[in-house]
Amino acid sequence: MTTATLDLTELTGAATRAAKESAKASDAQRASWLTAVADALDANAAELVSVANEETNLGQTRLTGEVARTSGQLRLFATVITEGSYLEAVIDHSDPTATPPRPDLRRMLQPIGPVAVFSASNFPFAFSVAGGDTASALAVGSSVIVKAHSGHLKLSLRTAEIVTEALKAAGAPEGLFALVSGREVGTALVQDPAIKAVGFTGSIPGGRALFDLATSRPDPIPFYGELGSLNPVVITAQALEARSRQLATGLAASFTMGAGQFCTKPGLVFIPAGTDFGSDLAQAVAGTPASPMLTERIAAAYPEGLRSVAKLPKVSVLSGSVEQNAEVDGAAPVVFSTTAANAMDHPAELLEECFGPTTMLIEYSSDEELAAVLAKVPGSLTATLHAQPGEDVAGLVDQLSTLAGRVLFAGWPTGVAVNWAQQHGGPYPATTSLFTSVGATAVRRFQRPVAYQDAPEALLHPALREDNPLNIPRRVDGKLVISGSRGSRD
Structure with missing residues (x-):
């Protein structure tokens, strides 16, 4: 109808x-x-x-x-x-x-x-x-x-x-x-x-x-x-030292997947300053073809968003071109780079979602600076951490848990399993x-919850009747009863 x-x-x-x-x-x-x-x-x-x-x-x-x-x-x-x-x-x-x-x-x-x-x-x-x-x-x-x-x-x-x-x-x-x-x-x-x-x-x-x-x-x-969701990724120095090219390949595949139109696209990537990861990522992205976008309106907005980012101070284009016609040629990948200090100076402009196959590398100079810039990141659906076994990242995990609904320790956020344990939400504006x-x-x-006080048995929903005819899990007098029992009045 x-x-x-x-x-x-x-x-x-x-x-x-x-x-x-x-x-x-x-x-x-x-x-x-x-x-x-x-x-x-x-x-x-x-x-x-x-x-x-x-x-x-x-x-x-x-x-x-x-x-x-x-x-x-x-x-x-x-x-x-x-x-x-x-x-x-x-x-x-x-x-x-x-x-x-x-x-x-x-x-x-x-x-x-x-x-x-x-x-x-x-x-x-x-x-x-x-x-x-x-x-x-x-x-x-x-x-x-x-x-x-x-x-x-x-x-x-x-x-x-x-x-x-x-x-x-x-x-x-x-x-x-x-x-x-x-x-x-x-x-x-x-x-x-x-x-x-x-x-x-x-x-x-x-x-x-x-x-x-x-x-x-x-x-x-x-x-x-x-x-909306930026889905920040944090990569530690030890992780980059051990597997920079592997991480670059994984990131390239993730942020370009579906022409960058996934709600879980990794849009911000925090890396230690002074590494070759930007070059590794540019090589991994090279040759990725342009892809048609969902609608003409979205395709028109993508280059506009790219140019807005490129005009900001202390922002570099590491890969790709902001001068493109996504409506005619499809959306081509673009990788930006800036510093954590600059991101903190311009959070409204730099820490904002750009719908399409683009991501922003943000270089941090210390753990303290990383914590400070992460505090500026809006709520997200996901946050990803790439670290090496044995690294002390407990505090970082705690911070990532406050800004996202799902925290990943391996792999990339694009791709959402549909099961009992999944959480696909996060602080505003993610949800x-x-x-x-x-x-x-x-x-x-x-x-919505409804409570019934001293209700006649015959008027109760089967889920609340004494003999549990549905045989479902219930909490009875404070004790979780998995199934098939009335529980205890003790």
């Missing part, structure tokens, strides 16, 4: 009704809906990849893998909800002898209601119509209205048709999922009183505008935005919330 056939009020009204039905459905039922969508995506993968490649220039290999990731996400969330701990069920039995006397209290998480999801440009499947935000919201019983991204509108429409058909065939309530398009409709969607939360992946200006709308409503709602958009705990964004 689109706004061509139904206006927004009708869509949100249908979503409200569907959310009530979905909240009452069993986890097994909702899991079957997710699995049905995953199966439908896989069955139509060839068609979807063809359409996506026409609109995004990402290539069939990358897009085929992304469809598999997207269907895998849906199946992961089906597993998450049937395992049961996502409900965070807690039971504290009454204790009339306590001071003051304690009532019987039982708490669990419940779906928040209809949510809006804004598709990302750089992941037309995994962060789009049937992506992780949609999957995690549907999993817990929330209905979803997706705002399509203009960069792959044809793909969005076809994906929405497949999702809608799969949900209907699986017995999901009508109105559980819908698609809208257009900037004005997107703004109205955030302001619609039926919408209870928003998921967004995109630019800082666009995301911040929607964030402000969501929080300035008469009834403010959560806004789960992923807005606007404490909760991740990737991995099992993504469902937590679309739930």
Whole structure:
């Protein structure tokens, strides 16, 4: 369904009704809906990849893998909800002898209601119509209205048709999922009183505008935005001495991957002053072809961003050219270099994301200077440390942990595993919330806690009933009970 056939009020009204039905459905039922969508995506993968490649220039290999990731996400969330701990069920039995006397209290998480999801440009499947935000919201019983991204509108429409058909065939309530398009409709969607939360992946200006709308409503709602990330990398002197060329090769592959359009692209690389790493990186990048970018607007913005950086004082271009036409020729890699002192003097200009295949080497002269410049880096999704075994880097790890949601000790941040342990969030502007958009705990964004005091057993959700009919993990009287037991009243 689109706004061509139904206006927004009708869509949100249908979503409200569907959310009530979905909240009452069993986890097994909702899991079957997710699995049905995953199966439908896989069955139509060839068609979807063809359409996506026409609109995004990402290539069939990358897009085929992304469809598999997207269907895998849906199946992961089906597993998450049937395992049961996502409900965070807690039971504290009454204790009339306590001071003051304690009532019987039982708490669990419940779906928040209809949510809006804004598709990302750089992941037309995994962060789009049937992506992780949609999957995690549907999993817990929330209905979803997706705002399509203009960069792959044809793909969005076809994906929405497949999702809608799969949900209907699986017995999901009508109105559980819908698609809208257009900037004005997107703004109205955030302001619609039926919408209870928003998921967004995109630019800082666009995301911040929607964030402000969501929080300035008469009834403010959560806004789960992923807005930008520099993903700093720190390389120690010992690491460079041991494997400079290897590190240069890995960095070159990472920051140019997908034309530098990954949200986890390493955009800042902190290295000791006076090394040959810049030359090694320039050699590793040499010969990397220019690549088409996602949209004309993004391609036009890339050279503008390069030229803005090159004009800054004490900034050198180590590799590539800022004078390029990415719209016509594709985006070519560029490596910049500056000092930590300069970065601290111009943090607003130098410590800012440039979307595309470019990275900035920042030379530090001491551990103290490194700590000082890292303190200026905005919140990021990832931080990477390359050090040698036996180095004392505990303090550095602590600092990196404060500015990023995922800290890597080997490899490079591009490439995000989708599993139970993943954390894909970070301090603002990486995300606007404490909760991740990737991995099992993504469902937590679309739930809220409700406690029941002295409730009759028959009125309780099965997760809170004494005999634990769902056989799920619960905390009973302060003790974690993995499954199959009522716990203890002792």
